[in-house]
Amino acid sequence: MKRYIDAILLEARIQSENLKKQQMRMSSVYIGGGTPTCLPYNLLRTMLTGILESFPPDINTEITIESNPGTIDYKNLKYLRDSGVTRLSIGIQSLKDDLLLRLHRTHSVSDSLNAFSIARDVGFTNINVDLIYGIPDQTMKDWQETLDAVLKLAPEHISAYGLMIEEGTPLWSSVNSGLEIPCNEDLQTDMYYFTKDRLEAEGYRHYEISNFALPGYECRHNMVYWQLQPYIGLGAGAHSYINNVRRSNLLDPLIYSDSILNSGGAVQERERFSKADEMSTAVIMQLRTAQGVEEEEFKKRFGIAMYGVFSDAIEKGTARKLLEWNKGRLRLTRYGLMLSNEAMKEFL
């Protein structure tokens, strides 16, 4: 583990040098990939200190760390807050113990509530909670109750995802063998729109397909992805996008570490986006956001009118009521949010 952290920090130093050469600055740092807070305290410290050395933050830098309720204690959260982490994301997932079991999560509802209150105690004023709906056997009532309980916590940001049953997970095998019946599409869709309406009524902005925030608390880091702005991923399996080149690191942490420490690089795949790829990807990613794609901005960025490039996709999407124009911006309709793939594939 120590070796892996060393490798990440070395990669950070190398990338930081590259950035300086290109005169680019970091606007946000996101420490994610599940549960960095499960690191032993001293390693967590080593990592955070090292990264902030390579990418010195300023007053405006957003620094987020992901966490799991079961791995949080006062000491490590206090340390993180004091070292300059500005935003904490907690993977609460559900506020029903039986449903957490269904998700094969090891934390409990009381772990989550406890974690949230510690986070406030140590001074976090920008907290996200991750939620999952559409869990097998979850009823609309269960979900409404979870939302109610979350709203009582009043987090600044909420990410709510419909459960995707991914191949290879324990849940996938139980569904496959008939032990669990996945949530049906209609209920999941109803839960989605319920969430949207409920959270909007509470003052949250539905600013991306699965993300809600109080005004001013939109995650700046994720907006980088959705605007298709450059980003650098550090660590095994991490993706970067810089100067129209997408690359991903080796997936296995051991092999990744060896490669970085021996050769200073660990790229598994590198793909240069053509201008056409970049344009379509930018539109597809930006359509995820409530502000959508701004025609003027597109023209400025690519030197060509969006409508000229994508007239068919746009016409088809608007005819099918998946897309709509709003003051020079193209965006998903309310109906189109849950059917966004149908609209987006036309841009390929």
Added chain:
Amino acid sequence: MSGSAIRNFCIIAHIDHGKSTLADRILEETASISRRDMTDQVLDSMDLERERGITIKAKAVRLTYRSRSGKEYILNLIDTPGHVDFGYEVSRSLAACEGAVLVVDASQGIEAQTLANLYLAMENDLVIIPVINKIDLPNADPKEVSKELQDIIGFNPEEFIFTSAKTGQGVHEVLEAIINRIPSPQGNSDAPLKTLIFDSHFDSYKGVIAYTRVVDGCLNTGAQIKLMATGKVFEVSELGVFKPEMEETQSLSAGEVGYIAAGVKNVRDIRVGDTVTLAESPAENPLPGYRQVKPMVFCGLYPVEASGYENLRNALTRLQLNDASLVFEPEVSAALGFGFRCGFLGLLHMDIIQERLEREFDLSLITTAPSVVYQVKTIHGKRQEIDNPSKFPEVWEIQAVEEPVVRAAIITPADYIGPVMELCQGRRGEYKNMEYLNENRVKLTYDLPLSEILLDFFDKLKSRTRGYASLDYEYIGHLESDLVKLDILINGEPVDALSCMIHRDKAQERGRQLAEKLREIIPRQLFDVPIQAAIGAQIVARETVRAVRKNVLEKCYGGDVSRKRKLLEKQKEGKRRMKQLGNVEIPQEAFMAVLKVD
């Protein structure tokens, strides 16, 4: 080679009873194939034939055999297809032989098609050598099987030869029986030339290669030949025999089997069943030919992409060079665009052609449900033959519809008589006869509409009899029936390629099944899609494909961009393979849905 040392024979057997293995052993024994070139089932040269264990095309091979008495013989083995679809090819092979080796599995007994082919051979006055094969199997009962054959055909007990083609046991006895029991051909080499064409294939260098059996006279390279049916004249560019590769000879004379190449470019100019004679000194009368084969089953074949139309035409033309029984003509479907209406001998034939088109020509095809040929009498007194349900006249114009009926022979263990009869009755069968072959095995005869056995009859028969029953059928005529056209409407629009003809009593049930099946096959669209089955204006079934509500990648961050693009690309690709009917996207397999209902 004098005619008296020639023996022409074929092997009659059911699938899996060991015909190909026996043929392989005979080829080995006569050293026609070196060990090095020995592959399993030498005569089945198409990959498809080997994979499916069936013979599709008739073939011939010339063998040299030194008998126990020390005399050398020429044996011509003419292979026969065993499947009911290819009964016509069997009759062609038989006409070129004086004898037949009947191979029956010692653990199974004789099967329906074998019996049919055997009767055909006996009608042709062929000498039959009954061989009980696979005697090495633990459950072999050669005695019982030979007794059954004695009872049905009247063989004498001493006529039977017991073999295991697998181990080679008894193969010599078969060869000895061939030379001792089968008469040599009785032709006259000095008479005017008469030679029967029993098959052909197309060679891109030599043109049509006609497989022939010389009955009278003698034929030399360079001769001017005349085809008696068409009157066309060609010059023989090459003669030869099959060993089994083609080997050139200078002449072929009475009794011999071989091939003729005459630079003929069109397979239709040398019709199978025609008699070849010499242009200068022609024979007076042709040999009795074959009845013209008529395709029994039709379906539409369409390229998935409209641009594949020309490729499909070329491929069909190529296949037709080797398979005169395949017919096709262009047709247009509102749903599927430009394609071809193709006629086949039967379902297996259809299956094989489709598979060859996809495999050998790399085409992607949409196939519509198979149909038989109906005869329609209109109120104006006209008679029409209709092979495509969508071409049916309006209901009010029809006075009567006749459909093809076959006489089916089913051999089954007596234990399963009940289920088999039930099946036949359920398919509008008319009971004709029941005959005990022995205590345990029964031959049932039913007259059945061909359309009723087209789809899954054979599979159902097999499953109801635990795989024991066998089936043979022959066309006996068209009979009037109360048939209606069942239309399928998707999103309110009739889809011509999904219409089918069906008996009035079954129409509603079939309509319900089809609508249900289509609901499963058609993916959800952005709106509700009603599927209706209708007879005329009357809707008999309705289902709805509910609109899709969710198609979204909910988590999409920095590492998901490629994944997202791939997902969208995959969805787009899937869409490309669908047919667009109005606003609705329909996958190709929907057009075969009718084959998939129970």
